[in-house]
Amino acid sequence: MNPNMYLSALLMAATCCTLMLAYLSYKRRSSPIAISYGLGMLVSSFYTFGYGFEIISQQLDHIRFWLRIEYVGILLGPVFYFLMVLHYTGRESWVRTRNVLLLLLVPSFTFITHNTNEWHHLFYTNMTIDTSWGFPLVSLEKGPLFSVHVVFSYTLFFISVFFLVQMLLRATPPMKKQIIFMIIGSCGPFMFSLIYLSNIFHSPLDFSPFGFVISGIFYTWGVFQFNLLRLAPLAYQKVFESIQDAVIVFDLDHVLTSYNRSARRIIESLHPKGLGQHASQVLVQYPQLLAKLLEQEPLNDVRKIQLSNDPSSRTYNVHLSLVQHQSGKPIGKMLLLNDVTEAVQAEKKLRDNAQQLSELNTFKDRMFNVVAHDIRDPVAVLVNLMDLLEEEIQESNADHEEIIHEMKHQIHNTFALVEGLLEWFRSQGGGQVFHPVERDLHYSVEASIRLLRVRSENKHIQMVSNISPGVCVYADKEMLDLILRNLLSNSIKFTNPGGQITLNAERKDQHIVVSVSDTGEGITDEQARSLLQDEYPVSATGTAGERGIGFGLNLCREFVRLNGGEIWFDSRPSQGSNFYFSVPLAPQSNANESSPYSVQVEDNT
Structure with missing residues (x-):
């Protein structure tokens, strides 16, 4: 068998390989790269198929016919290869109808001039039969238009290789293998064609179609080993980066x-x-x-x-x-x-909101107790006065103007207290809102003493304030009044009839320390351990059977803390108790170091 028959068989095998790759591309035609690659393989099959028959042809006319078949692949192959590389390297935006038509201008012109070469001989100046290899091969003398075709094809090839190498340098290691297979597979036909055109071996045999044998091997391996047609490496990289x-x-x-x-x-x-x-x-x-x-x-x-x-x-x-x-x-x-920072912050905010709701609920319960605690005593006084009035009316027709006046006074005080508490409740709609103001401590003390005067007189307890006017503190007015009322109320409860309650104020650093001292029963060691500590302390009974101790003091502790101070006590059983709390000085009083703090004011009414 002549060598040309073996070469023809080899080219038929390459044709089958390229057609198989074209079919695989058709099955994956949803991918743009598969379309351009498949078309490139299809037109390449024209080249190998036509050259396979050219080398076994015996007549020049037959060779011319197969050359026309070959040039379908020779002219369109570089164009589709370039389009495939554009898709492969992520330059899909370049593949537009206008650009594709511009790329087809040179191949179209070349195809026309090749098929009309007998009229102008500008593509091939001469075409003869060479039998130096033992079988007829065409020997071609290239014309100027052939050079145009070569320059155009290799320009597209070198640009494509540049894009591939550029992508190879920035690709991740798993993708480098696929790109290398693409480059090697691309170089096969072009490098063999370059050897033929350079006339190194002075041979009429065109080696270019045999390069497709190498390309077919590498591309087939790439398709099955690296899913070459499923997704381009840069596309993988874009997904990864996105x-x-x-x-x-x-x-x-x-x-x-x-x-x-x-x-x-x-x-x-x-x-x-x-x-x-x-x-x-x-x-x-x-x-x-x-x-x-x-x-x-x-x-x-x-x-x-x-x-x-x-x-x-x-x-x-x-x-x-x-x-x-x-x-x-x-x-x-x-x-x-x-x-998940936003989710964690939202979760924390929900927990904080839940805690705030819990605190507000606790605050509501405490405030109900404050209302009951502050209103109960004035109402009790009114009940006692009503009892006295009833007895006086039953015993005689005496003038009851003094009792009626006192009842009116207590009723007005109770109404003012309730109004103040309700107004404060409204101001605390979002929780314990703190509104510090400059306040003369003397007037707050005197107001609390007047409010509790009837209770102290009923037990013959003398209340003495040694706090002079001009001692200004910086605190929430309602909170300060509640603290004073609670401390005085507890002292009255646990002081025996005939005792005394004394209020003093002393400056320490930037605070005024207020003391409420009584001559009452004092506090036992067991009570001292829980006082100002437990959230809900156990109630105790006063010297005249009054109920309640502990809760009001815990409220005082919280209000003192909100005002920036501290509260503490010392006591001995049967010797009385001393309660202390500190309140910040008013801002303009900080520089006044010589202000007097002790002037005795007795409540003897």
């Missing part, structure tokens, strides 16, 4: 192999030079991530991690998973970081 979560990939030896843009924003130590470094170097500033990565068995649980000790740093859900080959064999590990 993921909002941070993704960091390591191999089984914990060597960094890849990461996306989101990971680079979060992990400062990630940079291109870090590829190939061990995780202990890359994550040295992030010990929590390193510990998660080095776990023996990747966990399916999601762990919340803050990458720095700064309380304002963002919070991430960190998940570690295995990267597996198609066969199921592990080939690496992947850290996935999902920013």
